[in-house]
Amino acid sequence: MLRIAVPNKGSLSGPAAEMLHEAGYQQRRESKELRIVDPENEVEFFYLRPRDIAIYVSSGRLDIGITGRDLLIDSGAKAEEILPLGFARSTFRFATKPGTAKGVEDLAGMTVATSYEGIVAGHLADHGIDASVVHLDGAVETAIELGVAEVIADVVETGTSLRNAGLEVFGDPIMKSEAVVIRRVGSDTSDEDAEPKVQQFLRRLQGVLVARTYVMMDYDCRAEHLEKAVALTPGLESPTISPLHNEGWVAVRAMVPAKEAQRIMDDLYALGARAILTTAIHACRL
Numbered sequence: 001m002l003r004i005a006v007p008n009k010g011s012l013s014g015p016a017a018e019m020l021h022e023a024g025y026q027q028r029r030e031s032k033e034l035r036i037v038d039p040e041n042e043v044e045f046f047y048l049r050p051r052d053i054a055i056y057v058s059s060g061r062l063d064i065g066i067t068g069r070d071l072l073i074d075s076g077a078k079a080e081e082i083l084p085l086g087f088a089r090s091t092f093r094f095a096t097k098p099g100t101a102k103g104v105e106d107l108a109g110m111t112v113a114t115s116y117e118g119i120v121a122g123h124l125a126d127h128g129i130d131a132s133v134v135h136l137d138g139a140v141e142t143a144i145e146l147g148v149a150e151v152i153a154d155v156v157e158t159g160t161s162l163r164n165a166g167l168e169v170f171g172d173p174i175m176k177s178e179a180v181v182i183r184r185v186g187s188d189t190s191d192e193d194a195e196p197k198v199q200q201f202l203r204r205l206q207g208v209l210v211a212r213t214y215v216m217m218d219y220d221c222r223a224e225h226l227e228k229a230v231a232l233t234p235g236l237e238s239p240t241i242s243p244l245h246n247e248g249w250v251a252v253r254a255m256v257p258a259k260e261a262q263r264i265m266d267d268l269y270a271l272g273a274r275a276i277l278t279t280a281i282h283a284c285r286l
């Protein structure tokens with residue numbers, strides 16, 4: 001049975017459960033459940049604090065886990081990212097009151113408050129800056145107002161939390177994060193049994209990612225415009241072309257990136273294509 005760690009709280013928890021559900025796995029019904037077995041798929045899910053997941057996975061007791069890239073790096077655990085999942089995207093940044101600092105080089109002798117001590121200490125060391133780091137569990141935006149630190153380093157998504165606290169980011173982003181699937185570094189032979197199930201799990205999640213980012217596009221066009229049309233819709237491998245009953249016309253079917261679908265439809269229409277349809281993809285295996 002494959003053993004998988006899933007975030008039980010916070011920004012990762014809802015989207016992770018949703019993605020697993022879309023990938024055909026059973027998920028817990030109540031937010032207090034800490035583990036469930038999905039017998040049909042031979043998988044056991046453990047609902048753990050997002051911060052602890054890299055530690056469990058690196059210990060080898062769980063085969064894989066879903067966590068944030070920033071949490072993985074912060075933990076220092078011997079686990080590696082094997083698939084980015086595209087949700088819980090954030091940047092990790094320094095912030096302070098306007099006029100305090102412009103870059104990491106200004107932080108010598110200052111105190112930085114953060115929940116991500118590992119990332120911050122590593123970043124300061126990489127830049128040869130001697131600054132103190134104070135660990136806070138959360139709500140670090142308030143630390144400056146209350147005099148615990150001159151600077152904070154925290155997750156930023158929309159920037160609303162910083163704005164509300166009268167703070168501004170400065171310097172280069174320390175890192176970019178998103179949800180990722182992780183596994184232990186240096187898998188030994190005991191993992192070989194799990195390998196086919198791990199690969200199947202990854203294929204299922206990749207299928208969800210493709211279904212979320214692509215749509216299926218169908219259209220009719222004159223045979224003489226086909227080459228120009230398929231240049232707009234090359235598909236992933238190659239588009240499917242079928243003859244139409246009306247002579248001189250063909251039907252084309254190809255996957256296109258959802259974000260570009262409207263522009264491609266305009267361009268196809270301008271080329272003379274008609275009956276241009278897009279449909280959602282519910283699931284896929286590439």
Ligand SMILES: Nc1ncnc2c1ncn2[C@@H]1O[C@H](COP(=O)(O)OP(=O)(O)OP(=O)(O)O)[C@@H](O)[C@H]1O
Nearest residue numbers: 010011012050051068069070088089090155157177
């Ligand atoms: N507002 C946000 N938007 C997008 N991603 C976020 C946001 N806040 C946190 N994250 C990401 O979610 C992951 C987990 O952070 P989260 O804040 O949910 O956990 P936590 O701080 O450990 O738990 P909690 O906030 O419940 O104490 C991290 O990878 C982080 O980058």
Ligand SMILES: O=P(O)(O)OC[C@H]1O[C@H](OP(=O)(O)OP(=O)(O)O)[C@H](O)[C@@H]1O
Nearest residue numbers: 138139140154155156157158159160161
């Ligand atoms: O840029 P924004 O869109 O405002 O999002 C960033 C905020 O979200 C997270 O806080 P969270 O809700 O996890 O609270 P926490 O500080 O207690 O972890 C993070 O620590 C920031 O405070």
Ligand SMILES: [Mg+2]
Nearest residue numbers: 010011138139
């Ligand atoms: Mg948080």
